[in-house]
Amino acid sequence: MVIERHWKKWVYFYIPLTLFIIGTLFPFYWMLITAVRPDAELYRSWRAVNNTPFWTLQPTLAHVQDLLARTTFPRWLWNTFFIAIVSTGISLACGLLAGYALARLRFPMAGLLGTSIFVTYLVPPTLLFIPLADIVRNFHLGNTPWALILTYPTFLIPFCTWLLMGYFKTIPKELEECARIDGASRFGAMVRIIFPIAVPGILSAGIFAFTLSWNEFIYALIFLSSPERKTVPVGVVSELIRGDIYFWGQLMAGALLGSVPVAFIYSFFVEHYVAGLTGSVKG
Amino acid sequence: MAQVVLKDLNKKFDEVHVVKDVNLHVRDKEFLVLVGPSGCGKSTTLRMVAGLEEITSGEIHIGDRLVNDLPPKDRDIAMVFQNYALYPHMTVYDNMAFGLKMRKFPKAEIETRVKETATLLGIQDLLKRKPRQLSGGQRQRVAVGRAIVRHPQVFLFDEPLSNLDAKLRVQMRVELKRLHDRLETTAIYVTHDQVEAMTLGDRVVVMKDGLVHQVGEPLEVYSKPRNKFVAGFIGSPAMNFIDTTISDAGGLYAETTGMRVKVPADRVSRLAPYKGKTVTLGIRPEDLREAAGSDPHDLVFEALVEVVEPLGSEILLDTTVGTHTVVARVDPTVRAKHHQKIRLAFIPHRIHFFDNRTEEAIV
Numbered sequence: 209m210v211i212e213r214h215w216k217k218w219v220y221f222y223i224p225l226t227l228f229i230i231g232t233l234f235p236f237y238w239m240l241i242t243a244v245r246p247d248a249e250l251y252r253s254w255r256a257v258n259n260t261p262f263w264t265l266q267p268t269l270a271h272v273q274d275l276l277a278r279t280t281f282p283r284w285l286w287n288t289f290f291i292a293i294v295s296t297g298i299s300l301a302c303g304l305l306a307g308y309a310l311a312r313l314r315f316p317m318a319g320l321l322g323t324s325i326f327v328t329y330l331v332p333p334t335l336l337f338i339p340l341a342d343i344v345r346n347f348h349l350g351n352t353p354w355a356l357i358l359t360y361p362t363f364l365i366p367f368c369t370w371l372l373m374g375y376f377k378t379i380p381k382e383l384e385e386c387a388r389i390d391g392a393s394r395f396g397a398m399v400r401i402i403f404p405i406a407v408p409g410i411l412s413a414g415i416f417a418f419t420l421s422w423n424e425f426i427y428a429l430i431f432l433s434s435p436e437r438k439t440v441p442v443g444v445v446s447e448l449i450r451g452d453i454y455f456w457g458q459l460m461a462g463a464l465l466g467s468v469p470v471a472f473i474y475s476f477f478v479e480h481y482v483a484g485l486t487g488s489v490k491g
Numbered sequence: 492m493a494q495v496v497l498k499d500l501n502k503k504f505d506e507v508h509v510v511k512d513v514n515l516h517v518r519d520k521e522f523l524v525l526v527g528p529s530g531c532g533k534s535t536t537l538r539m540v541a542g543l544e545e546i547t548s549g550e551i552h553i554g555d556r557l558v559n560d561l562p563p564k565d566r567d568i569a570m571v572f573q574n575y576a577l578y579p580h581m582t583v584y585d586n587m588a589f590g591l592k593m594r595k596f597p598k599a600e601i602e603t604r605v606k607e608t609a610t611l612l613g614i615q616d617l618l619k620r621k622p623r624q625l626s627g628g629q630r631q632r633v634a635v636g637r638a639i640v641r642h643p644q645v646f647l648f649d650e651p652l653s654n655l656d657a658k659l660r661v662q663m664r665v666e667l668k669r670l671h672d673r674l675e676t677t678a679i680y681v682t683h684d685q686v687e688a689m690t691l692g693d694r695v696v697v698m699k700d701g702l703v704h705q706v707g708e709p710l711e712v713y714s715k716p717r718n719k720f721v722a723g724f725i726g727s728p729a730m731n732f733i734d735t736t737i738s739d740a741g742g743l744y745a746e747t748t749g750m751r752v753k754v755p756a757d758r759v760s761r762l763a764p765y766k767g768k769t770v771t772l773g774i775r776p777e778d779l780r781e782a783a784g785s786d787p788h789d790l791v792f793e794a795l796v797e798v799v800e801p802l803g804s805e806i807l808l809d810t811t812v813g814t815h816t817v818v819a820r821v822d823p824t825v826r827a828k829h830h831q832k833i834r835l836a837f838i839p840h841r842i843h844f845f846d847n848r849t850e851e852a853i854v
Binding site: 380382383385386387388389390391392393396401404405 | 541542543562563564566568569570572573574576578579580589590593594637641
């Protein structure tokens with residue numbers, strides 16, 4: 209019996225898990241190895257006798273140095289960061305209030321409103337960018353960070369609202385009722401009692417919103433045109449492929465540096481973040 | 492210290508009428524218990540007093556103020572919830588100090604009051620802990636402490652003991668009663684547990700389907716229930732109800748298969764109009780006893796014992812008489828065996844009669 213169970217654990221658990229991990233992490237490994245591979249190895253034929261596609265013997269930081277010194281990549285990083293932070297801030301502020309209202313207040317059409325907010329999230333950006341482009345042009349926002357800061361909330365606010373609404377619903381309503389009897393107004397109870405308890409939910413909404421804006425591609429591609437105004441995802445693709453030449457080393461170095469902040473934020477808040485998605489509050 | 496007056500209070504959730512024309516006068520310093528089965532509107536009534544539910548119609552006065560349109564924070568009340576509702580991100584001290592801080596009390600006074608209250612409740616060593624580090628009973632104490640630290644005019648309790656285990660519940664019940672005697676503050680207490688209602692209340696309000704069925708002191712409600720619902724709800728095991736026909740054979744008798752009881756002399760005049768009709772006879776299990784030879788035969792009946800439940804201090808007998816099930820609570824010395832017959836006797840002045848149609852008591 210014991211031997212059989214041992215065997216089953218391997219077949220149903222370890223082997224599939226290993227395959228999954230390899231499948232998931234391989235692209236990241238490829239990105240890393242390409243970023244540090246010297247040009248001579250990158251453009252060598254696959255049939256060359258000394259070809260080593262899965263590792264490199266002469267790692268180099270030349271691509272990273274080129275990227276930081278000779279391109280506008282640092283500028284893109286800053287643009288992306290600024291746009292992501294501000295649009296996340298706006299979306300969180302709106303999402304907190306809207307999520308609270310939908311979870312707690314009884315008002316006419318509340319259900320309909322909640323559903324319609326969700327439906328707007330389902331409209332694909334590939335369609336929504338057409339009317340948005342018109343609006344952005346009319347307000348003379350094209351080619352400015354505000355074009356993105358004000359359009360990202362179209363998908364971030366519904367997202368934050370729904371995530372936070374779900375979280376608020378797990379908080380017993382007696383907590384704020386008690387606070388209101390203890391002397392707080394409804395707004396006071398929300399700020400002093402509900403928000404501090406909802407920190408895990410707020411963090412996960414914030415992290416998600418930040419990641420979504422950081423990685424966003426379509427709007428950034430359409431609304432920004434000058435190279436120095438671009439964000440990382442767009443800049444890397446449009447400026448580091450010159451003509452039909454792929455500068456693989458710089459491309460991958462750019463992708464690597466672009467994903468570091470997000471990975472960093474995730475790892476920093478991972479506990480809160482998991483609690484935000486799964487946990488509920490006990491009174 | 493204040494009285495609370497509810498006048499023609501109504502609450503409708505859309506089309507559902509959950510509280511119907513409730514009129515109550517909670518006297519100053521009184522401990523009033525609202526009791527009833529779940530969904531009877533007792534919690535909604537309490538929440539209206541707290542200001543957590545809007546009033547559909549009617550008036551609520553606390554002290555001499557009409558509070559209908561006052562937000563909860565301005566009603567000078569404190570409430571203890573069933574799930575304690577302790578703020579999980581605050582320490583016990585901050586939980587208790589929260590209400591005082593919101594009311595801008597000076598720091599020194601907050602500290603004195605919190606410490607005083609904590610000592611009163613025996614939680615002075617827990618002040619630095621977070622709620623999740625406390626046991627159920629400790630949380631309950633903190634919740635009570637948070638309510639009394641503010642010295643409000645009225646305490647509201649919404650089933651505060653329901654989440655505790657049976658032993659702790661009995662202990663906290665006694666403590667609450669002692670606390671109320673000491674604090675002398677008006678309290679309204681909601682529970683579905685009739686034992687809690689009887690033991691804690693100066694007066695008890697029995698509710699069902701949004702209506703107040705009876706208001707009175709616990710023993711009065713127990714011994715003189717106004718209708719069949721109150722009679723069946725208060726007391727455990729519940730009162731036995733037996734459908735009987737009133738007949739006249741040289742005195743009034745209540746008859747059914749296997750039982751013929753003489754109507755006590757003081758009830759004859761009220762029961763006379765029911766001659767030939769069916770009425771419900773109610774008798775509490777504790778108002779039946781094993782018959783002795785000297786008992787008049789028209790107060791005695793024979794029952795078949797189905798189940799014997801010895802509880803030590805007493806024995807519960809589940810018996811059948813004709814088609815009726817009758818529970819009797821008899822002395823532990825009674826030797827009864829199941830499937831055997833036993834002769835039981837009524838205590839005549841403890842017999843209740845209820846009108847079959849209105850279910851009102853016939854007194």
